[in-house]
Amino acid sequence: MPAAPIRYRIRPSDPDAHLFGVEMTIAAPDPQGQRVALPAWIPGSYMIREFARHIVRIEAQAGGRKLALRKLDKDSWQAAPCEGPLTLRYLVYAWDLSVRGAHLDRTHGFFNGTSVFLCAIGQERSPCEVILEAPDHPACADWRVATTLPEAGARRWGFGRYRAADYDALIDHPVEMGRFDRVSFEAAGARHEVAITGRHDADGKRLAHDLKAICEAQAALFDPKTRRAPVDRYLFQVTAVGDGYGGLEHRASTALICRRADLPHPGMPGTPEGYRSFLGLCSHEYFHTWNVKRIKPAAFVDYDLARETHTRLLWIFEGFTSYYDDLMLARSGVVDPNDYLTLLSGTISSVLRAPGRFAQSVAESSFDAWTRYYRQDENSPNAIVSYYAKGALVALCLDLSIRARTNGRRSLDDVMRLMWQRWGRDFYALPPGQRGGLAEEGFPGLLAEATGVKLDREIRDWAEGTGELPLAALLRRHGIRLEARGADQAGATIGARLAMRDGMLQCSGVLNGGPAHAAGLSAGDAIVAVDGLRMADERALKALLERRGIGARLRVHAFRRDELHEFELVPTAATPTEAMLGIDPKAGAVARRLLSAWLSGSTGRPKRS
Incomplete structure (x- = not known):
């Protein structure tokens, strides 16, 4: 009964x-x-x-x-x-x-x-x-x-x-x-709808056109034969506000918050940065319809909502999604290759800015998401790495490695398709006790099965280790040049994150091993004067650093709580934290072919003569 x-x-x-x-x-x-x-x-x-x-x-x-x-x-x-x-x-x-x-x-x-x-x-x-x-x-x-x-x-x-x-x-x-405005379109064999709450002037036709292309590109990745989405109806629930950003995936919908200024407006030329950011958010959450909502780590197949459910695999389920979200913008034609490289440069830069990448692996970050990534404090930049951002770069390295070793015949796309066929396609059709997911140690074998490429050592080093990723070498083989430079062209840094608070220039975080750390400054200290000159804001400090230069000895006065302290600070050269990517005009034919296949999603197989 x-x-x-x-x-x-x-x-x-x-x-x-x-x-x-x-x-x-x-x-x-x-x-x-x-x-x-x-x-x-x-x-x-x-x-x-x-x-x-x-x-x-x-x-x-x-x-x-x-x-x-x-x-x-x-x-x-x-x-x-x-x-x-x-x-x-x-x-x-x-x-x-x-x-x-x-x-x-x-x-x-x-x-x-x-x-x-x-x-x-x-x-x-x-x-x-x-x-x-x-x-x-x-x-x-x-x-x-x-x-x-x-x-x-x-x-x-x-x-x-x-x-x-x-x-x-x-x-x-x-x-x-x-009260909300509705936009609808057909894509990948399913009805897609957008409900926009909040005051806005969005161009619904432009939004429908671009989202349709993204949704169809993702469906083609997971199921090249049918090119169908795993749902009959999908809903983007968008709340437009003055300042906000976020999304959460569900099995047939996503809840999104965005800046109303990031939505496309009638007559808007090109694809501005804010709109690219919004489309990337939509792409990320839509990709989760496959990866997380149906393809899951085994630990999430039957999770316990009363307590933490730990897995070391969020670098795959969130990181890979973060890799593909922007890549799908390029493959769908919503952004051009140069815009995509700009987005990828931003991801690389965000990882370079975080010294915590040397302290924590993405596998550890995945496991500690509950207590560390989602509960960050002033020391987080020194102690943790983002399994979203660095996970996306691990995905990039895996994808480019597979493509290079197979001459473009296989890619990370094949791994995603195998996971979809094995666990995702029938996930909700199966009784709960018969559903499965990726085991904690199962990814290296799965990758080898899908591609014929064995990357066990690389997966161990990149996901379980804290060393630098071989981004430059792998990108070079695909016709892309990577350059990294200091965030400040003048090259002088005090090694602290600064923010204005209560009218004072405050250290919101101090980076380990930097000049502020060596001087004794701490998070929360409010810098009031340097060499006897009032520091009204960050621009004033930047101007002084440009004049004094690297190696100067600066006398810093700062309040710690209600006590005034004096520190001697010596600026150093800024470490490279800003990535610049560009297509190499001197790339050879093989690199150009691999690049084209990567950005288009094709196999990249060389034509037979």
């Missing part, structure tokens, strides 16, 4: 107080006392966020009478034994304007299921039904709904009844409600 569905009802009960009202009904509760819990984290964002702290009131009822409800820990409760049905009613405070949580006011409402839907422990595989109720506030009378939750009576874009196969599916379809 099929399990009775877990039923939810959610309503924006008080937009001005930012409260969602939720009702949950469990037809057949555990006779020993039903436990319910809210997830402590959301898949795709690897940090314990303790969403249950936003539940401001909760009560239980059965048989028309109030039932005792005992809180067990930070995010779970247990109801007193009852025959059922058991109903819980609670309020959720929603004032997190991000892609991870829930937000509600008179302009719109947004939530991820992890923020609002309690899970019936022991009944996670039961089907779920959700009634999305319209707010009764007069300012919200014209609200609509944007979600990929399957309709169960509701009309698309409307309030009403929706369904999900189980709890995991329920929390993987975020909901946007309010």
